[in-house]
Amino acid sequence: MDIEFGTDGWRTTTESFTGARIRAVGQAVVDHLRAAGEDAPVAVGYDPRAGSRSAAEELCRVLCAGGFDAIVPPRDTPTPIVAWTVTDRDLAGALQVTASHNPPTDNGIKFIPADGAPALPDVTDRLAAELKPPEPLAEPEWGSVEETDLIEPYIEHALAFVDADLEGRTIAYDGMHGSGRGVTNRLLARAGADVEARREDADPEFGGTAPEPTPEHLVDLAQMVENDGAELGIANDGDADRIAVVTPDRGVVDPNWLFAALYDYCLGTDDGDAVRTVSTTFLIDRIAEAHGQAVHETPVGFKWVADAMKEHDALLGGEESGGFGIGGHLRNKDGVLLALAVAAAHSEEPLDDRLDRIREEYGDIVQDRRSVDCPDDRKAAVLEGLAADLPETVAGTEVERVGRDDGFKLLLDDGSWLLVRPSGTEPKLRIYAEAETRERLAELLAAGEALVEPLL
Incomplete structure (x- = not known):
């Protein structure tokens, strides 16, 4: 079958x-x-x-x-x-x-x-x-x-697990017509927040779009934060295992930066390693090192993150697509409890201020990805071709090390990196890169495309 x-x-x-x-x-x-x-x-x-x-x-x-x-x-x-x-x-x-x-x-x-x-x-x-x-x-x-x-017992647990006093906080919540509607906003309200919710009706068609909390799908939520008085915006995807966050200064926060803010917040009260996928920011490594903790890298897929969280008794695990899990609660992505944790972190220190401080302390990063069409039956051959002729330099910078846990991750001696891996869900190759400036990021992504195109 x-x-x-x-x-x-x-x-x-x-x-x-x-x-x-x-x-x-x-x-x-x-x-x-x-x-x-x-x-x-x-x-x-x-x-x-x-x-x-x-x-x-x-x-x-x-x-x-x-x-x-x-x-x-x-x-x-x-x-x-x-x-x-x-x-x-x-x-x-x-x-x-x-x-x-x-x-x-x-x-x-x-x-x-x-x-x-x-x-x-x-x-x-x-x-x-x-x-x-x-x-x-x-x-x-x-x-x-x-x-x-199943919802009320979970809410009682979440309120006991996360120390969140949200009295006086105004939070906008976008349920995207998904399973988080009436749940995540209910949890935030129970913690004391004044919650303004949208897309709160159950709609099997999700309003005609995919229930994915990406910037193009969160324009109205960003408007609620920018102009309508909400100090923070939170959204979940269709089954509420992922989270997106909107702030007044940044709009939709890059999930890599959200991961950094969450780890910074968690380290304020507890010690513990972090787990991240190969496609997730090295900013997590900088924060961990400053706190005497370690970071464990896994292939893409939260199943690998969860497995490593168990092995290393990690404090937090995450991936650049907005899925995060907190150790001691659940070794799985949880956009509901993480919404409460984000709100608690914001209540302790405004999220924009926290992100500014993290940038000042640990440096800047920008990250993006591109997709290249590649039939499933060609993926192995492309990867074999890359393995046979990996470059010694990328965009003029020497390759310091190559990671092979999931595709090929070329770590460069200026601290930037380029990752080429096959998609697990589509007939595509994914090309990721991270650098300190957008100009450098564009160079790396273009170099990644140039690497794979002759092999397709």
Whole structure:
């Protein structure tokens, strides 16, 4: 059956998101959990897309027929809340019906193991190999379905976990019609903030755009911060595992800089290493070094970040796409709790002031990426071609070291870097670069394109 688990679950078009495929994924999870000796209930969550609730109900039927009790919320629920519930209630795992920030024409399923972290490839490969129609047990062995709210217990936990007094703060929140609506803003309000919310209605079409909190999708939120009196803006993607932040001076904050601000805030009360992906800023390394901490680099994908967070007992993990997880809470991306943490950091020191201070203390960085079309069946050959003839200099600067954890990361002796890696979700190569000026950044990105184009 044509189902592939990518960097974060199975995603596909709604046309391919058929009942037969949904049931096959459910049966694969039943077989996997049974083989692992699990017998605790399984949570089944879903986002507000058309068909997500019915797909969740289909998964519940398969789980129950396989002998597992299922827990399902009465409304669409953020992925991180479902993941946290797994750890809080000692569940066998969870299935979340969502395509995250993909367009409304897509849907998908994430499997979350018992530790609440993203499933690693050894698990998802096993699921993909076990796809088959349901094999129900005898009816007396069937499990049952419990419909229960997952949001309020999570909010109580979040308020206890993050020390946030937001009295007197005015925060604008953009739910983007996703699962964070009525949840993230509710959490902020419970912490004392005056929250002005927009796109608060459930819309399976997400207003006609992908529920991805990028600058072009957050124009109105930026307007609320710039002109309408809100001192901070916060947005979540479709399943609320990612976060974007808007400030008066910067507009939508670059996620690399947001990571730096969060790590700076967390280090104010605790010690701990950081984990970042190969495509995420070295600014994190500078902050860690100044505090006597270490940084651990991983391939792109939060599953690798979560795994390294466990190995190194990290304080914070993150990636340049706006996904962050705090150690001691959940080894998974969580745009809901991180919204509270960002607001708490801003309450302690205005976020623009904090970012200015970080720039003064650790230096400036700018980062960007470009995408180059590359069929999936050509990616390996392109990487082999790069490996056979890696340059000694890039844009006139000597290559000091080459990282090979995910594609090729060329670290230059002026502190800048260039990364070429295959996309895990599209027929493209990604070219990332980081430098201290935009002029230098443009040179590096152009050099990256020139490296790969002859190999395509």
